[in-house]
Each structure stands twice: as C-alpha cells, then as structure tokens.
Amino acid sequence: MLTSFSIPPDNRLAGWLSCCVCLTGLALMFADVFQLGLRRDRKVLAHLGKEPSGARVQQIGTALRLSDNAVATSLDRLTADGFLIREAGDEPLPMRTYRLAD
Template identity: 55%
Template sequence: MALTGAREIKRDSRVLAHLANTPGDAQVHQIGAALGLRDRSVARSLDRLTDDGLAVSLDTDDQPLPLRTYRPADHPTTLSIRHVDFHPVIVTATTDHPAAHPALTRPDLRIVRADSVRPGDLIVSAFAATPDGRLRSTDYFACGAYPAIPQPYDPECGCGVCGTPEVEGLEGTVVLSTSYPWESCDPWPADELVLVLPRPDLP
C-alpha cells in the first residue's frame, strides 16, 4: 500500500533532520537504524530529498543500497530543525537581511495558516507550490520579514492586488498588511501557509 503524502513528508523530514544533526556523512543503513526505518524506505526518502536539492548522494548507483552515503545539500551548520504545531520547519539556507536572519534561529518560528496570523507577528516567508508528497519549500522576500497588520479584505479597495484571482481562496481571503512593505495591500488566501515568528507577548 502506498504511503499517503502526509506520511511521506513526515518521513522525509525525519530523514533530513537526521542528516542535518549527524556529523559528517550518513549511510542509508545508519539512518534506518537510528530512525527505526527500513533501508528501502530511507532510500526512497533520500531519492526525493536529492531530487528536491536538499540532500546530496556521494556514491554511484552500483553501490549497495544500505551503504549509499548522503549528506545535506548545504553545510550542516546552516541547518536547524524546529517542530512547532506538528509542522517541521527545516532551515536549509539563510539570508543576510537584518529583519529575517535573526528569526531563522528562533525556536518559536512556526508555520500557520494566513487566517491565523496575528497583529505583530513577523511574516518571514511564503511557501511555494509543491507536488503532493514533497516537502514544502520557501524563499525569502526581497524586502525582508515584515510585521503583520491584519485588515478586513475588500476586493473593491482599488489597490490593484485585492480582487485579483490569485488572492481569492476557497476559504476566503485575508489581508496581512497594507502599504508596507509594498504600495498595495497584502492579501493572502485564508488557507495559505505562512512562515512567521510570533509576537513575543502572545502565546
């Protein structure tokens, strides 16, 4: 029976987390023994992580599967693992932007729906569209992270962004900021995922 996408993502995140926290390189059988997974299951996760640019294979295809060796795509010291609200946050690359860089090392960094972002939360990143069963990836805004100032959504506000098809979600639309950091509203589909650093005085 095939694994569901959610289970594959969870397994992939466990494998990547193990790679990130293992000094040096790791072989398939070592990862499997540490995580209680079969070698073939580990190998499937590593194949996906390699395809997604998150892991690097150090062997040729003729190497026996249990002995195949992998490392994270980035230097291990640039990775950190956060598990918040059952969403694994795996930081594989950093940014020099002064507003975003400090947030990436915070243990309270979390993934929430756009309609769960609260006033004062720091919006760090959006998530790119990803095929089912693959880890969701993000990129950083050129403007850097910015504070959320949620406002009611008005598709007729005239800002040039509200009311466009791209921001209309099946569960509605929320506005997370107006005029900053762009000269327009910042509407998001309500169910879209957002990487945020919660406001310190909120639970």
C-alpha cells in the same frame, strides 16, 4: 433483492452521491499516505542535520527505525529536490552515503 446498501436503479442521484463518497474516501487515503511520506522526509532531514559528514542508508534506517527501502525513497526524493547530495560510488543500497547539500 434490495438491501440497505443497494441503490435502486431509478435513483441516479443516490448512485452519484455514493460514487462521490467513495472517491472522497480514496482522496483522503492518498492524502494520508502523502503526509506520511512528508513526515518521514522531515525525520530523515533532521537526522542528517545531526550528521554533518553524512550518513549511510542503513545508519539512518536504524536510527529512525525504518526499512532501508523507506529511507532510500525519502533520500531519493530529497536528493531530487536539491536538499541532499549522494556521495559518489556504486555501493549497495544500505551502504550509500548522503549528506545535506551546501
């Protein structure tokens, strides 16, 4: 039974076009997720710019209304890129302190 959403087996072009549309949708979704991460990173950097002595994960999360895990993801990415420095210590996640790199 054919519906308006099915592709006849003899129409390969329609099948390939459908696949392309689906893949384009997935690519746009991943691009949006990536942009959300960049916006969050920018907010974290701006917050730490106001705290020259640094701030804890929990403090940043509370100020920006983000979960500790979301903040930690941004902090890890920004530290790996050389924008931040993590203060030494083996504190649990909410108590870890980060500051802007010199």
